[in-house]
Amino acid sequence: MYREKLKELGVTLPEAPGKGGLYAPTKTFGDKKLMYVSGCGCNIPGEESFGKLGKEYTTEQGQKWARNAMMNVLAVLERDLGSLDRICSFEKITVFVASADEFYEQPQVANGATKLLQEVFGDEIGLPTRSAVGMNVLPGNIAVEIEALVSYQ
Amino acid sequence: MYREKLKELGVTLPEAPGKGGLYAPTKTFGDKKLMYVSGCGCNIPGEESFGKLGKEYTTEQGQKWARNAMMNVLAVLERDLGSLDRICSFEKITVFVASADEFYEQPQVANGATKLLQEVFGDEIGLPTRSAVGMNVLPGNIAVEIEALVSYQ
Amino acid sequence: MYREKLKELGVTLPEAPGKGGLYAPTKTFGDKKLMYVSGCGCNIPGEESFGKLGKEYTTEQGQKWARNAMMNVLAVLERDLGSLDRICSFEKITVFVASADEFYEQPQVANGATKLLQEVFGDEIGLPTRSAVGMNVLPGNIAVEIEALVSYQ
Numbered sequence: 001m002y003r004e005k006l007k008e009l010g011v012t013l014p015e016a017p018g019k020g021g022l023y024a025p026t027k028t029f030g031d032k033k034l035m036y037v038s039g040c041g042c043n044i045p046g047e048e049s050f051g052k053l054g055k056e057y058t059t060e061q062g063q064k065w066a067r068n069a070m071m072n073v074l075a076v077l078e079r080d081l082g083s084l085d086r087i088c089s090f091e092k093i094t095v096f097v098a099s100a101d102e103f104y105e106q107p108q109v110a111n112g113a114t115k116l117l118q119e120v121f122g123d124e125i126g127l128p129t130r131s132a133v134g135m136n137v138l139p140g141n142i143a144v145e146i147e148a149l150v151s152y153q
Numbered sequence: 154m155y156r157e158k159l160k161e162l163g164v165t166l167p168e169a170p171g172k173g174g175l176y177a178p179t180k181t182f183g184d185k186k187l188m189y190v191s192g193c194g195c196n197i198p199g200e201e202s203f204g205k206l207g208k209e210y211t212t213e214q215g216q217k218w219a220r221n222a223m224m225n226v227l228a229v230l231e232r233d234l235g236s237l238d239r240i241c242s243f244e245k246i247t248v249f250v251a252s253a254d255e256f257y258e259q260p261q262v263a264n265g266a267t268k269l270l271q272e273v274f275g276d277e278i279g280l281p282t283r284s285a286v287g288m289n290v291l292p293g294n295i296a297v298e299i300e301a302l303v304s305y306q
Numbered sequence: 307m308y309r310e311k312l313k314e315l316g317v318t319l320p321e322a323p324g325k326g327g328l329y330a331p332t333k334t335f336g337d338k339k340l341m342y343v344s345g346c347g348c349n350i351p352g353e354e355s356f357g358k359l360g361k362e363y364t365t366e367q368g369q370k371w372a373r374n375a376m377m378n379v380l381a382v383l384e385r386d387l388g389s390l391d392r393i394c395s396f397e398k399i400t401v402f403v404a405s406a407d408e409f410y411e412q413p414q415v416a417n418g419a420t421k422l423l424q425e426v427f428g429d430e431i432g433l434p435t436r437s438a439v440g441m442n443v444l445p446g447n448i449a450v451e452i453e454a455l456v457s458y459q
Contacts, residue, residue: 021413022420023436029397029457030183030336036398036455039437091182092189096439099290106292107174114175130176131192131300133249134290137405137440139412147437149189151182183336244335245342252443259445260327267328283329284345284453286402287443302342304335 002084005120014044014068016075020139026080033088035150037076039096042069042144049143053134054103057143062105063112065143066095070113073148074120081152088151090117090128096145099134106132113146155237158273167197169228173292179233186241188234188303192249193225195297202296206287207256210296215258216265218296219248223266226301227273234305243270243281245302251295252287259285266299308390311426320350320374322381326445332386339394341387341456345402346378348450355449359440360409363449368411369418371449372401376419379454380426387458396423396434398455404448405440412438419452 006013017040019025028035042049042065053062073093078084095110097103110132117126128148138145159166170193172178181188195202195218206215226246231237248263250256263285270279281301291298312319323346325331334341348355348371359368379399384390401416403409416438423432434454444451 021436021438022417022424022433024433025435027395027397027435029395029455030340034183036435038435039439089180089182091180094437096437101289103290104292104294106290111175118175127175127177129178129180129189129191129300130174131247131249131298132174132292133192133298134251134288134292135439136289136407136442137409137412139410139438139440141410145437145439147435149182187336242333242335244333254442256443257445257447259443264328271328280328280330282331282333282342282344282453283327284400284402284451285327285445286345286451287404287441287445289442302335 002120009119013071013075013078016079017072025076033151033153035152037073037148039145039147040069040072040076041139041142043142044068044071050141051143052098052100053109053143054100059105059108062097062109062143066109066112067116069144069146070116073146077150086152088153089125090148090150092129092149094147095130095132096135096138097132098138098143103134106134109144155273162272166224166228166231169232170225178229186304186306188305190226190229190301192298192300193222193229194292194295195222196295197221197224203294204296205251205253206262206296207253212258212261215250215262215296219262219265220269222297222299223269226299230303239305241304241306242278243301243303245282247300248283248285249288249291249298250285251291256287259287262297308426315425319377319381319384322385323378331382339457339459341458343379343382343454345451345453346375346382347445347448348375349448350374350377356447357449358404358406359415359449360406365411365414368403368415368449372415372418373422375450375452376422379452383456392458394457394459395431396454396456398435400453401436401438402441402444402451403438404444409440412440415450
């Protein structure tokens with residue numbers, strides 16, 4: 001279902017990114033129908049970010065980075081759940097936006113990520129609660145990092 | 154019950170703030186008795202912040218901003234739950250404090266938020282687990298942003 | 307069991323740190339088998355940090371601070387659960403790393419925390435999902451702060 005939707009939208013998910021350290025990419029918990037996805041960066045093959053919003057990147061570019069970070073989250077979810085169709089709801093995401101000290105448009109940047117969710121999963125399932133915050137620096141000098149909590153069946 | 158308490162304390166909740174982007178203001182999950190509240194800023198009508206702790210604002214002013222951010226969280230909870238009386242416990246909050254690089258009093262600032270919870274809901278229900286951290290910048294140049302996880306019935 | 311493992315590894319947990327503000331050190335929620343641990347700093351008696359990674363501290367020193375922060379988390383868990391043996395799984399941690407604007411090795415720093423979990427609890431139970439992010443400043447000028455979500459029985 002969602003695979004078809006992605007194709008329809010012309011979105012090709014990257015391979016799920018390798019782990020950048022000692023941790024679990026996903027973990028299920030609670031009543032075993034919740035899954036946390038470790039923070040995913042916004043680099044995908046051929047598109048690598050090096051810098052911050054308000055310095056190296058504009059808000060529009062940041063939206064692309066946020067979208068790419070969410071594509072990595074989706075790739076991890078598809079790998080670890082077997083299918084995106086098992087997702088019941090995106091419950092919460094945190095969008096970490098590497099930002100110059102005077103860059104104030106973190107929500108607009110984060111919309112790049114949630115717009116993808118909206119397009120693929122629709123409002124009710126796709127739109128999560130969210131915090132979008134400015135960070136002085138992120139791992140490897142990436143522009144955006146996103147972690148996610150989803151419910152699934 | 155809590156409405157009375159707020160009145161007793163002389164606290165008037167603002168209208169629940171409008172969304173600043175593509176996301177859900179709240180979402181229920183798990184056994185359907187947990188609710189995440191998206192990050193709320195500290196601006197309420199007539200009181201708007203523009204700056205950081207340790208630069209534009211003192212710790213005391215920051216406590217007021219943190220209290221205001223929590224008032225926004227409460228306003229969202231009341232709107233989406235119908236009544237604050239449905240709240241069983243504040244489980245976790247994250248207090249994002251826009252901070253100059255040499256400002257170290259994020260916990261004192263965050264106390265402005267949790268003191269309100271304590272006054273209204275008491276220690277056991279009101280006091281959540283918490284992280285209080287310094288951010289180089291927050292959306293719209295606000296001083297404080299708070300996200301919350303509550304259990305309810 | 308895990309107490310023995312700690313002894314075997316030569317790890318002595320500090321006393322659980324005192325609270326630095328108005329909040330709960332831990333809180334159980336959901337189906338009552340999840341526990342959040344409030345953000346713990348990396349200071350333990352005799353080892354206190356004052357500064358940021360990429361400025362006052364190297365990555366290697368940061369790994370030690372991250373390990374110490376996790377020791378504080380474990381001390382809090384042991385105190386509030388009665389025994390570490392009740393822990394079923396480390397589900398999610400957030401590793402806040404105070405960072406100079408050009409320090410990019412937050413994941414390597416965070417590995418200092420998750421390596422301790424791996425050594426004591428093994429991969430499946432010990433390795434959590436994780437976000438490791440750079441902060442311009444943390445409370446009291448500490449180098450690392452960690453919050454944790456665990457499941458227990």
